[in-house]
Amino acid sequence: MDAGFCPSCGASFKTERAQVIVVTTPTVPGYQIVKVLGTVHGLTVRTRGIGGKIVAGIEGMFGGEVTSYSSEAEKARRDSLERLIEKAAKMGANAVVGADFETSDILQGTATLFSAYGTAVVIEPIKK
Structure with missing residues (x-):
């Protein structure tokens, strides 16, 4: 399920x-x-469902990247950035400076919080 769509109608x-x-x-x-x-x-x-944990466990036994988590982490990072942009625009900003990302395990490690943050600003081209 994509958080950008209504679960009932898909809009x-x-x-x-x-x-x-x-x-x-x-x-x-x-x-x-x-x-x-x-x-x-x-x-x-994002929560880590039992299926994802099993797949990650199997991938982890062989070493290397845990692709199931990497894919979900990339989606979560994109979602947090989109939300940052939406909020900045609602504030009247046309730019965000000092942007950074942070992750934290929450709910006793069963979920991960993805955060994008920065300073909302209004910018204009430098006149020469």
């Missing part, structure tokens, strides 16, 4: 993606920050 919850530049640096090259709107974050929590 998309997502609207056209907001045009928000997201960078890990404190500034955006070629732009100046004209207004700082504050911190912004996007979160998602």
Whole structure:
């Protein structure tokens, strides 16, 4: 089940993606920050079902990457970033600077919290 769709009818919850530049640096090259709107974050929590644990256990016995977890982690990272962008746009931002990601095990290790965060800002091109 994709969190971006209604589980009953399958309709998309997502609207056209907001045009928000997201960078890990404190500034955006070629732009100046004209207004700082504050911190912004996007979160998602993913549980580890019994099937995923079994597959991960089997993959883990042979060493190397646990692809079932890697795939889910990548989806969760994308979802947290999309939520960050949506919240920043609602604040009136056209950029997020200092963006970073963090993960934490919660619920006694049965779920993982994925967080994207940064500072929502308004930027404009530097006039020459």
